[in-house]
Amino acid sequence: MFKLKKDKTKMNKKEKNIKDQELNQEEKTQQDNNTETKNNTEQENNEEQTATTEDSKQEPKEETTESLGNKLLEINDKYLRLYSEFENYRKRTNKERLEMIENASESLIKDILPIVDDFERALQTMEKEEDEKVKNTKEGMTLIYKKLLSTLERKGLKPINAKGEMFDENLHEAVSQLPAQNEEDKGKVFDEVQKGYYLNNKVIRYSKVVVSI
Numbered sequence: 001m002f003k004l005k006k007d008k009t010k011m012n013k014k015e016k017n018i019k020d021q022e023l024n025q026e027e028k029t030q031q032d033n034n035t036e037t038k039n040n041t042e043q044e045n046n047e048e049q050t051a052t053t054e055d056s057k058q059e060p061k062e063e064t065t066e067s068l069g070n071k072l073l074e075i076n077d078k079y080l081r082l083y084s085e086f087e088n089y090r091k092r093t094n095k096e097r098l099e100m101i102e103n104a105s106e107s108l109i110k111d112i113l114p115i116v117d118d119f120e121r122a123l124q125t126m127e128k129e130e131d132e133k134v135k136n137t138k139e140g141m142t143l144i145y146k147k148l149l150s151t152l153e154r155k156g157l158k159p160i161n162a163k164g165e166m167f168d169e170n171l172h173e174a175v176s177q178l179p180a181q182n183e184e185d186k187g188k189v190f191d192e193v194q195k196g197y198y199l200n201n202k203v204i205r206y207s208k209v210v211v212s213i
Contacts, residue, residue, distance in 0.1 A: 053212060099114045099200075105155050106199055109133065113197065113205060119145040120195075160196035162207040173206040180212035188212050 123145065126138040149157075160171050165186055167174065175193055180186040189209040196207030 035192060103156075103199060103202065106202075106204055109152060109155065109157055109197075109199060110204055112148075116145075116148065116152075117194065141171050156198075156200035158198050160198060160203070160207050161198065162209050163194045167209070167211045170207045171207060172211075175208045176210045177213050178209045178210055185212045189210070 007121060040041040119141065123138060123141060126134055126141070129135070129138075165188065167189055173196075179192050180188075184211055188211070189207075190212045191210040192207055193210065194205075196203065197205050
């Protein structure tokens, strides 16, 4: 009987060991499953995080490229505007400088024109004189007058044609009016009271004229 009891005890221990082994195996399997699930979850999270990180890296890159492109266009537009403004300024400045150089003597020439007028009136008066002394004086004055005009012409002075031309308010100043003898003469300059002048194509004195109406 003792032997039977002993055998039974051995069997119980054996069964217990088997059960323990089964439990251990189940726990191990469960742990492996948990570990695998955990690893899969971590891998998925890592993949999602990596994808998010890559997207976040790419998006700013695209925005930066577009922003740089816009800035480049803006800078280029500003450069073209500044270049255009500078070219216009340079051309305008050069033109003003040339005009200033060409017309530097305008004030002086305007002051000399009354003297030219006096020369012309004196010569016209001498035309009627028959005296030899007056004729000789007239010849000398004519030479001086021509020399003066030649000097002024080299500075850009030239007379405005008025008599017989159509009246032009940009060139002529009407001081009197006369009835026209025929239809063709209407609006034309009948006589010139005072000669007008250009200086390098700029009117510095208008012609004072009598107009036919």
